Amino acid sequence: xxxxxxxNENGDKVYTTKVxxxxxxxxxxxxxxxxxxxxxxxxxxxxxxxxxxxxxxxVLLKKRFGLLPTQKPPPKY
Numbered sequence: 001x002x003x004x005x006x007x008n009e010n011g012d013k014v015y016t017t018k019v020x021x022x023x024x025x026x027x028x029x030x031x032x033x034x035x036x037x038x039x040x041x042x043x044x045x046x047x048x049x050x051x052x053x054x055x056x057x058x059v060l061l062k063k064r065f066g067l068l069p070t071q072k073p074p075p076k077y
Contacts, residue, residue: 004040015043 005015
């Protein structure tokens with residue numbers, strides 16, 4: 001079970017491990033949602049290692065394919 005959270009009507013974080021099951025198109029899928037019907041978010045942070053062995057290769061690939069933030073046009077709001 002993974003800890004999940006959602007924001008309630010008052011703006012407070014509510015933590016839960018509740019899993020709901022849905023039978024759609026004859027496939028049983030597990031999903032997590034709030035009582036309001038909105039999907040929950042994971043309460044666990046993403047994995048991070050200060051000793052990132054592949055950061056150089058990742059930056060080179062992003063530079064090669066034009067995916068660096070400095071190579072993109074400014075976002076339109």
